[in-house]
Amino acid sequence: MAGPGSNHAPGPGSWRGILVPLLLPTWAMIGIFLLLPVLLMAVYSFLTKEFRGGVEWEFSLAAYDQFFLNRGLFGDEPPTLEWTYITVFARSIAQAAGATALCLLIGFPTAWFIATRPASSRGIWLFLITVPYWVNLLIRTVSLRFLIRENGPLNDALMGVGLISEPLQIINTNMAVQLGLFYSYLPFMVLPIYAAVERYSFAYSEAAADLYANRWVTLREIVLPIVRPGIVAGCILVFIPSLGAFLAPNLLGGAKNFMIGSLIEEQFKKSLGNWPFGAAVSMILMTLVLIVLFVQARAATRQEVR
Amino acid sequence: MTDAVEIRNAVKRYGNVTALHGVSLTIRDNEFFTLLGPSGCGKTTLLRMIAGFEDVTEGEIRLFGQNIANLEPNHRPVNTVFQHYALFPHMSVIDNVAFGLKMQKVAQDARRKRAAEMLEMVHLSAFADRLPAQLSGGQQQRVALARALAPSPKVLLLDEPLSALDLKLRQAMRVELKQLQEDTGITFIFVTHDQEEALTMSDRIAVMSAGHVQQIGTAQEIYEAPVNRFVADFIGETNLLPVEVLSVRDGRAEVTLPGGHRLQVAAAGQGIGKHHLSIRPERMALTEAGDLQAVVDRVVYLGTDRQVIARLEDGTPLHLRLQNSDRVAVPAPGKRVGLAVEAGAARLLAD
Structure with a gap:
């Protein structure tokens, strides 16, 4: 919120002469590697598919038609709403929401713990949080698959100590997908919350206790509202990549737990793929994400104005 | 009449470091009592022990006869004005002032009314719906005061509340604070390192140094009859x-x-x-x-x-x-x- 007196560009002319050449590389990078691919995707989603992958340069709404409308097996029936892909989207949203909730549940206490350590040891804890990220995501997901499979170490251990008598079915369930997403994106939850909690002044908690609030009420009425921006940022950073993820659902979820990411990947992977359809699904996913971000930004602005 | 606060042999140790060496003092009801000393003398530690933010290593703290040394801060009928105010940044001024009453389960209407009265007392009625960040330092200070007084505490603790204000405002607030104490009849315990502040407002002063109380007395007694070198040198x-x-x-x-x-x-x-x-x-x-x-x-x-x-x-x-x-x-x-x-x-x- 730039109020009156906040930093406006200092002067006319004199600055602009240097600013443009300095910003040019940034603009070029954004243009070539960010905007152009999105534009390409948008264009492809309105083209006609070629049979062995790729596109023909001919305008067509077939991709969106395929996503939203069911015209029967031979395409000659009156169109009804097609549920197949909407179901995939709904399942993806549920999975991503579940993973986000799991990340928040574990990530908040973790961030709190790190932020309340002495300043000298916080760096070590943060480093430890990021250590798994030095290993490729694919390798880590495959390892997780190995860990939780029917006769994997987890089930062996649980049966070994007598907690269960039969192996738990974890692999190829929704839970496995959420576990995989949780494992993939936990630091994206921990880091922004850590940054918010680290800035939090415990004088507020003392003031609340001084005014007769117990610990639970202090957490709910004082701590959470004050660190809320960190929590929201963490949730967005986990939810959005989870929504489009394909490694965890592919490797851990099995065929039943197909998500958007896998659906898109399919369209480009095989010769059976359908590029315009993949592009269209991507466009729909992006629209969904932008709506989420927009709603969040509106809410944040309202809170600041208040 | 029962004394407001009685501290018996209070010791505070952090590991091997002793912050308070067996402090004993009595604060009378309806008194403006000041803990005065240089930084590191233990005055803030003592105040925080009365508030409940620091536990008492040894000794007793009695509030109107009741030993409160083991009570959680939210169960002690004392309120604090913090050094940097600690106003809740996400709540409006009036919600800040009403917070203590809300925690005490006072009905919404009653607490809004009481909070409005408190804001009127500190001349901030016009700012009720602002956020703390939209107020000046002096105004925030008054909100902190109103917030701490709203639940009618038995004792009000003030932790160097004037130190963040500029000189003119500080001098004006001294008079106001003393007036407020007399009007409300609440016992004030005021912590400061500023001897002038202590001398102008206090009924009695405890001069502290190195975890010990050096002397307790009225401003005049402490100034004119210091008991040791430290007090004579520190005051005036x-x-x-x-x-x-x-x-x-x-x-x-x-x-x-x-x-x-x-x-x-x-x-x-x-x-x-x-x-x-x-x-x-x-x-x-x-x-x-x-x-x-x-x-x-x-x-x-x-x-x-x-x-x-x-x-x-x-x-x-x-x-x-x-x-x-x-x-x-x-x-x-x-x-x-x-x-x-x-x-x-x-x-x-x-x-």
């Missing part, structure tokens, strides 16, 4: 002279000053031997033939008065304050003068 300006007590008779001691002068002063239980003598600069006068002989070294004009630095024969400097007045002659540097020490102005001190 003074001349601390190493002296030797030659004889003590009938409550009078004869002492030798540096340079060989002899002076009769009130004895305060000290025996024969080396001690320190405190003489306040404004309690000496220039005369033709005084108790002490000195040479004027330097005269500094300070507005309401002049500071004269005179040296005794062995070169020991003595500071004097002379009121600026047509009746008082200003000595020229280099002039030999006599110094008259007012009866009772020179005090022998324990170390």
